[in-house]
Amino acid sequence: MQNTERISIRLVVNGARSDISVKPSATLLEVLREDLGLTGTKEGCGVGECGACTVLMEGEPVNACLVLAVEADGKHVETIEGLSDGDVLHPIQQAFVEMGGMQCGFCTPGMILSAKALLDENKSPDEEEIRKALEGNFCRCTGYTKIIASVRDAALRMRK
Amino acid sequence: MDEYAVIGKRLPRVDAKEKVLGRARYAADYSLPGMLWCKVLRAPHAHARILNIDASRAERLPGVKGIVTGKDFGGWTWGFMANTRDEPPLAYDKVRYLNEAVAAVAAVDEETAEEACELIEVDYDELPGVFDPEEAMRPGAPVIHEYRPNNVSLEYHYDFGNVRGAFEESYLVREDRFKTGRVTKGYLEPPASLAYYDPAGSITVWPAKQSPYFHYRHLAACFRLPLSKIRIVQPFIGGGFGGTKNDSVAGDFCAVLLSKKTGKPVKFVYSQEEELSVSKRRHPVILYNKMGVTRDGVLTAIETRAVADLGGYTSISPLSLYLVGFATPIPYKLPNYKFDIWGVFTNNPMSAAMRGHGITHSRFACEIQMEMMAEELGIDPVEMRMRNGIDPPEAGGIYRTINDITFKTCGFKEALKAAAEDPVWAERGRRPGKIGPVSYGVGISGTAYLGGARQLGHQSCGAVVRICEDGTVNLLTGATDCGQGSDTVLCMIAAEELGVRLESIDIKRVDTAYTPVDPGSYGSRVTILAGQATQRAARDARRQLIESAASAWKVEPGELDIRGGFLFLKSNPGKRIPFEKLAKMACYEGSGAVIIGRGYSGYGIEPMDFNTGHGNGGTSYSFTAQTVRLGVDMETGKTEVSDFTIAHDCGRPLHPISVETQNEGGAVQGMGQAIYEEFIMDKGVTRNNTFLDYKMPRSTDVPKIRVIDIITDDPDGPFGAKEASEGSIVSSPPAVISALHDATGIWFKEQPVTPEKIVKALKDAGKWGSS
Numbered sequence: 013m014q015n016t017e018r019i020s021i022r023l024v025v026n027g028a029r030s031d032i033s034v035k036p037s038a039t040l041l042e043v044l045r046e047d048l049g050l051t052g053t054k055e056g057c058g059v060g061e062c063g064a065c066t067v068l069m070e071g072e073p074v075n076a077c078l079v080l081a082v083e084a085d086g087k088h089v090e091t092i093e094g095l096s097d098g099d100v101l102h103p104i105q106q107a108f109v110e111m112g113g114m115q116c117g118f119c120t121p122g123m124i125l126s127a128k129a130l131l132d133e134n135k136s137p138d139e140e141e142i143r144k145a146l147e148g149n150f151c152r153c154t155g156y157t158k159i160i161a162s163v164r165d166a167a168l169r170m171r172k
Numbered sequence: 173m174d175e176y177a178v179i180g181k182r183l184p185r186v187d188a189k190e191k192v193l194g195r196a197r198y199a200a201d202y203s204l205p206g207m208l209w210c211k212v213l214r215a216p217h218a219h220a221r222i223l224n225i226d227a228s229r230a231e232r233l234p235g236v237k238g239i240v241t242g243k244d245f246g247g248w249t250w251g252f253m254a255n256t257r258d259e260p261p262l263a264y265d266k267v268r269y270l271n272e273a274v275a276a277v278a279a280v281d282e283e284t285a286e287e288a289c290e291l292i293e294v295d296y297d298e299l300p301g302v303f304d305p306e307e308a309m310r311p312g313a314p315v316i317h318e319y320r321p322n323n324v325s326l327e328y329h330y331d332f333g334n335v336r337g338a339f340e341e342s343y344l345v346r347e348d349r350f351k352t353g354r355v356t357k358g359y360l361e362p363p364a365s366l367a368y369y370d371p372a373g374s375i376t377v378w379p380a381k382q383s384p385y386f387h388y389r390h391l392a393a394c395f396r397l398p399l400s401k402i403r404i405v406q407p408f409i410g411g412g413f414g415g416t417k418n419d420s421v422a423g424d425f426c427a428v429l430l431s432k433k434t435g436k437p438v439k440f441v442y443s444q445e446e447e448l449s450v451s452k453r454r455h456p457v458i459l460y461n462k463m464g465v466t467r468d469g470v471l472t473a474i475e476t477r478a479v480a481d482l483g484g485y486t487s488i489s490p491l492s493l494y495l496v497g498f499a500t501p502i503p504y505k506l507p508n509y510k511f512d513i514w515g516v517f518t519n520n521p522m523s524a525a526m527r528g529h530g531i532t533h534s535r536f537a538c539e540i541q542m543e544m545m546a547e548e549l550g551i552d553p554v555e556m557r558m559r560n561g562i563d564p565p566e567a568g569g570i571y572r573t574i575n576d577i578t579f580k581t582c583g584f585k586e587a588l589k590a591a592a593e594d595p596v597w598a599e600r601g602r603r604p605g606k607i608g609p610v611s612y613g614v615g616i617s618g619t620a621y622l623g624g625a626r627q628l629g630h631q632s633c634g635a636v637v638r639i640c641e642d643g644t645v646n647l648l649t650g651a652t653d654c655g656q657g658s659d660t661v662l663c664m665i666a667a668e669e670l671g672v673r674l675e676s677i678d679i680k681r682v683d684t685a686y687t688p689v690d691p692g693s694y695g696s697r698v699t700i701l702a703g704q705a706t707q708r709a710a711r712d713a714r715r716q717l718i719e720s721a722a723s724a725w726k727v728e729p730g731e732l733d734i735r736g737g738f739l740f741l742k743s744n745p746g747k748r749i750p751f752e753k754l755a756k757m758a759c760y761e762g763s764g765a766v767i768i769g770r771g772y773s774g775y776g777i778e779p780m781d782f783n784t785g786h787g788n789g790g791t792s793y794s795f796t797a798q799t800v801r802l803g804v805d806m807e808t809g810k811t812e813v814s815d816f817t818i819a820h821d822c823g824r825p826l827h828p829i830s831v832e833t834q835n836e837g838g839a840v841q842g843m844g845q846a847i848y849e850e851f852i853m854d855k856g857v858t859r860n861n862t863f864l865d866y867k868m869p870r871s872t873d874v875p876k877i878r879v880i881d882i883i884t885d886d887p888d889g890p891f892g893a894k895e896a897s898e899g900s901i902v903s904s905p906p907a908v909i910s911a912l913h914d915a916t917g918i919w920f921k922e923q924p925v926t927p928e929k930i931v932k933a934l935k936d937a938g939k940w941g942s943s
Contacts (some may be wrong), residue, residue: 051201052194054410056360057444061863064360092194105192109184112829115837116655117191118360118410124192146871150863152358152411153655154833155840156871 021085025050026094034081041065041076043084044091052092052121056150063149066122067091073129075148092121095128103169104128104162113162115153123149127163131170139164177736178668179826179891185660186679187408187653196408199364199380200441207366208237208278210427210440211285213292214450215267215274218519218856219301219314222265222294225275230291235284238433239292240426241275248394250420256325256486258317259522261394261425267296268316268484269521270856271450273422278430278438301519303856305481306458308516316484316517323517325486328493330785332501332574333508338473342464346545350461350537351922353850354481355454357526358841358868361410363421363451364441369432374401379424382412382654383692384682385630390420391428399684406682412654413841415452415524418694419487448861452524453851455480455492457533463541469551471542471560473508474500476534480515483522489515491628492523494782495530495789500538501573502620503584503795504560509574511785519856525694527838528901531621532845536923539617539906544919553910554592557618557797561585564884576786577793581894583821583882584795588618590819590880591797597817600801609941610803610812613915617907618797622790623895624888625695626779632772633697634688635705637666637713639767641759643752645670645713647679650690651702656897657830658698662706664827665890669710671734672751696895699826700791701773703890708771716767720758721749775888792886794895795821798839798903800875800911806934807941809927811847813875813908821882823894828881834897835879842904844869847912850924 018033025048032047041058044050044067053076056064060078067076068090095102101109104127114120123146130137130145137145142163143156151159190196227239242264251257263272275292279285302308302316308323315321339345365379375395381387384404392399409417423440431438442451457480464472478496482489497511546556564582565571572578591597600614636648647666653659663677670676680687690702714734721739722729733742740748749757758767780787801815818835825831848867852859860866885892905923913919918933934940 045201050194051197054198054360055200055441056362056410057863059444059862059864062360062444092192096193101189101192108192109188112182112185112188112833114185114188114191115657115830115833116359116361116409116411117187117196118198118655120191121194143871148870150358150360150868150870152360152413152841152868153837155836155838155869155877156874157836157877158829158833160871 019082021082023084024088026090036082038081039077040079040081040084043081044076050091050093054118054121056118063122063126064119066125066149068125068129071129071132073126092124095124104131104166107166107169108162111158111162111165113159119149119151123151123159127166131167135171136167176668178664178674180828182829183674185657186663187659198361198410199366199378199407202366202378202407203439204366204368204437207437207439208280208430208434209282209285210276210278210423210430210438211282211289212273212422212426213275213289214271215263217267217296217298218270219299219316220267220296221299222263222267222274223297224295226293227275229293230277230288233284233288233291235280236277236288237280237436238278238430239275240429240433244429245394245425250390250393251486252488253490256490258319259485259487261422269519272484276426276430278434301856303518303520303853305479305516305518308518309514316519320517324514325482325517326490326493326515328497328511328513328785330497330511330575335473335475335508335510338508339464342472343467344545344548345462345464346541347460347462348541348921350459350540352457352533352536353845353923354456354853355526355845355849356448356851356866357413357415359411359413362442362444362447363416363423365424365427366437366439367427367431368437369428371435373397374403375428376403376405377428378405378407380407380409380417382409382417382652383694384652384684385650385689385692386418387420387424388684394425395428402684404682404684406652409652409654412693413527414529414694415526417654418525418692419452421451444863445861448866449858450521452487452522454526455482455489455523457496459533459537461537461541463538463545465545469546469549469556469559471504471506474506474538475510476500476537478513480513481518481520481523482515483518483520485522487522487524489523490782492525492530494780496533498780498789499531499620499622500534501575502577502793503562503618505562506574520853521858527841528898532902532905535619535902536906540909540919540921543910553616554588557588558585561588561618577788579793580888581792581823581884581886582795583884584618584620587795587797587819587821587882590882591616591799591817594799594817594878594880596799596801596815609805609807611806611915612801612803613911613913615800615907615910615914616797617903617910619899619903620793620795621696621895621899621902622793623696624700624775624791625697625789626791631691633690633701633705634770634772635702635709636688637709637769639713639717639755639759641756643676643755645672645677647677647706648687649702649706650682650688651698652682652693654693656834657827658693658702660830661699661827662702665703665706666710669707670714672737695790696897699893700889703893704773704775705771707890709769711769712771713767713769716769717754717758720761721754724757792823792888792894794899796899796903798900798907800907802908802911802915804912804915804930806939809930809934811912813843816875816877817880818877818900818903819880819882820896820899821884821894822896823884823886823889824892825881825896826891826893831896832879835900836877838897838900839877839904840869840874842901843908846905846908846923847925
């Protein structure tokens, strides 16, 4: 309430342009969740350790909790809501569904976006490369085995 | 497996699509118009008397709409047992651990609520604290609760058989001190809730709870409302693992009371730092374990004396401590057993249930001690376990332990055999023992775990199957899927029984206004008990459908069957109609033709008795054998675990993907507990209250995992199922620590076995830098 200063920014989220006025201290995560209603991006720790808030900014995976909204001004941001074509799943999403790459699902959006950043760069990652790409995303439920299998399966689907 | 159309198939989870699309909504994703944000003010002392709370400055801050303190709850307290209900929503006389909640604010946004908390002035009279349970038990230690002047909240003393005589006659007796760590659940979704108190006298909440009906009773009791006025709408849950999300937290009560005060919906979301500072952790337990064996390594007796650190309040500890001793007579035959445990208050944050509840402590101590004795006697670790392992009861028979645990199936020896034949164990001698500074080791463990927990108090569990006129089906239960996959399993059970495809079943998450009351998701109970209720409800609906069709076709119900989405005449399968048509026919049959199937769980067990220590904690028991291969850097002490093999008797895996991932996830969580995870405490201060400092396994840390299913088809589980979610978190730590011994020659008796502890032990043994 004390600091009422607001800054106008322009984000391109999942291909759609949004002009928003934000507090200077607002994070990209807060803007996505609170202003744009994109609650698919989760807040796990708020300090960049768990990866639940991973989104792609200009194609690169970032922890949205560590990015100030003003830093994202003019940038293209991709969230989990932008991955599918309506109800038609992206091949990575389809792979996670079929391989059982989730339990509680709280890490899933961030995990899928980290996987997308990997597979956009590297079409045939080996197991070590997959593990490395997911290193910043905690999952407490699965023991990662089926998540790694999902990314391997997604790579196959995307090469087809 | 072909006997089933749905059960045992590798089908996608029913909630998978919502989760990958980001459409699954968790508690923090809910909001309502006019909603306020709640923040909790926490005490800066671990033990202090509250002298005065002055909130006047906070009240004047623009945007603040309401403030509550401990006195506003009128002295109400809660807890698991009637005689240990010692925890208030907000501390009002004393704070008993650091960061205990003392006040809460509702404001127009989170930032304002946080700022207002800083303006609340609390005067404290700091008291000396006590942080070690054994010190807290000594005369003259600071008293934490007046009602327990010796700081012992509870104690159990059970004696079965004749341990003294057995030890006297034993060939070998050992006594060791073991210790388990203070471990966090580690879910990524911190506690959160959105609450609305309707001035007409009802409460609606959207909370992150894995057992919402506990919370339902807490709210009714705290706000003195009838249960019929408490509505809990279950969001998706971002992981549970017991403890905190089975219970209520300060924010839950404050959000409701602030909503009552302000007339607005109020939401709170704890920060992860708040969660890691105050939420209930696994009990750290010190165990003095004494074990006797014959010359052939056959167990003669075990005596366990244990002390558990409860932290500032009792919470669910009466159950946790019982479970520490309860399962020691499985999975090995044990003729004499004595168990004594003391649960002691300290000024540490509270301890509570966590996956592998209670049993993880004693199984760690017993497995490692048994290995030490096998080594002393020169007996192979698998052979030692085979000599002692419980044999499967004959069909129709029951195995009964000395403390009256009973079960009808036991795949322990089969699991041991499978684990021993798997390459991780079988080829251990053929792999290099050392490469560079890394020394390799292989370890093994065995365990048993209860499933279908039916422990104390309210235990009814029901399901409703509602047939829609278009042939689709609504399934209502009171069970919560907090990630384990139970919604999928329950839908599969309904689909199998009704003879329809999985896609035809739609399960509703808990809404206490509509779903049948249920104990919750703990003690590996959902698949077995809600599963049986679902099976019975589906059979009831199926009976009604078949009776309706029989009347229309003018045949006897026994002449009809439903399979593969069709109703058909058994004698002439060509005469058939699709399920959709059957549903329409039955639902339009006449007035009153509403097809609703009902079912309740009813597996009979003798419940455990806290006074005598006899009885069952569960309906059935899973059995696990696990092997581990790892490498230890003999210079840095760093451990890398490369392989897990888990042979697990879950009766029958109903949804194999979920069973595997439960085993994998449990084992990895157990690995974290064994080698890295522990809160570092310093006079009640949690020094590592972030995920940066509290290390949990990441994708690069986890081993290759093989899960072997041991099929035993338990008669007391739907389609033969037993537990599949907690065995591997119990088997993992002793297997890892057994492998650490194989690699280093050192027995570690305190978890977690961190690189620092390994280096110190190697130095003490003169082995540092070598093997």
